[in-house]
Amino acid sequence: MALAPQNMNGKPGVATDHVDAPELRLFVFGLFFIFGGITSLNDVIIPKLKELFTLNYTQAMLVQFCFFTAYLLIGIPGAKLVKKVGYMRGAVCGLLLMMLGCLLFIPASRNATYGLFLFALFVLASGVVIVQVVANPLISMLGKPQTAHSRLTFAQAFNSLGTTVFPIVGSALILGSLASLSADQLSGPALDAYRTAESQAIVNGYLGIAAAIAVVAGVVWLFRNRLKGETHEASSGLAGFDLLARPRFGFGALCIFLYVGAEVAIGSLIVNYLMQAHVMALGEQAAGKLIGLYWGGAMVGRFIGSGVMRFVSPGKLLAAVAAGAITLILVSTSTQGMVSGYSLLAIGLMNAIMFPTIFSLACEDLGPRAADGSGIINIAIFGGAVIPLATGAIADLSGQLGLALVLPALCYAVIGGYGWYARSRVA
Secondary structure, three states: OOOOEEEOOOOEOOOOOOOOOHHHHHHHHHHHHHHHHHHHHHHHHHHHHHHHOOOOHHHHOHHHHHHHHHHHHHHHHHHHHHHHHOHHHHHHHHHHHHHHHHHOHHHHHHHOOHHHHHHHHHHHHHHHHHHHHHHHHHHHHOOOHHHHHHHHHHHHHHHHHHHHHHHHHHHHHHOOOOOOOOHHHOOHHHHHHHHHHHHHHHHHHHHHHHHHHHHHHHHHHHOOOOOOOOEEEOOOOOOOHHHHHOHHHHHHHHHHHHHHHHHHHHHHHHHHHHHOOOOOOOOHHHHHHOHHHHHHHHHHHHHHHHHHOOOOOHHHHHHHHHHHHHHHHHHHHHOOHHHHHHHHHOHHHHHOOHHHHHHHHHHOOOHHHHHHHHHHHHHHOOHHHHHHHHHHHHHHHHOOHHHHOHHHHHHHHHHHHHHHHOHHHOO
16 A cells, blocks of 8 residues: 555645644544444344344344455455545545445335345445544544544544443334334234334434434535645555564454454343343343443543553553453353353453554554555454354354353453563564
């Protein structure tokens, strides 16, 4: 991705240093809030769709597979689009694609077809990927370079706020049952009618999101010419993949793949896990509301971790929280009741610093190729598609959700190994 810098007309130019535009920062913070919340909302609709379409865990995890596959397929094309049309217009394109994905829930509900729901989620996620391609570098530009790191951390807090709030609201709107029956008790036209009626709650939730996105897209469009002199580097199709041959970076990219996969897999199973009789025996809606504790722990842990890293090397801290996550999984699967449930939710606290720490450890020695490395790591988020699907398959084969958590635990073990490996080379 690193050839000669070009401006929006294709002529050589110099990349924009920074822009003093506090009003734009507010909207970018809003983008972080929205795409963070939409991603965590998958954890709410998975148990809903699982019941509606009588799915096993592997089939239910196709929700995450379709959503996170967008990172693999849309990441590079999305970056090329943004380089062609610019940050603000690129953000509008991503937002409109997100809105289209939300609206596709309408025909999915009316046809009561699981495949259409999955397609709608892929379209929605494709928009999210484009918005993320815009948001991360844009927040660094909107202010002085010296304070870019603090702005990005603050923006990530908005992302975490979204992942905390959306599941709580979504559980109230989506997991509240409209009927006393369940899908496995019905067949034929009665089943189709039940699915259509029950999925309307999902439609209503995403229509509200679509309306909010439309407002944000309109505002961003008003500021489409705000970034004067915006320039971008031209890129080749597979630039950056050679970096995987570097042990430090390649190991780090693998850990991003495993981390996102483990985090998403656990979040996706929380509702069904807490509903188990030997855990907390909660109803669907009550269990759904507790998802906010999992993602809220990540928000709180991010602030705690940033302070701890002033005294402890990032590599050692990464190894420590990975060990903590494994310990909590072992506690959860070997106990019952409240201890089992809340120890699983507490893993969110361990997850907090993993992504930014793995990212910085992997990219700190890349120098001028840091942008290429960032692009490859963005593709590694595809782990959110693969690991949850594999976790669901283990749950189906073993018949035990607790046993399925072995796979996320193995992911954390590799991440802990990476933290220890990289501990001595931190700037």
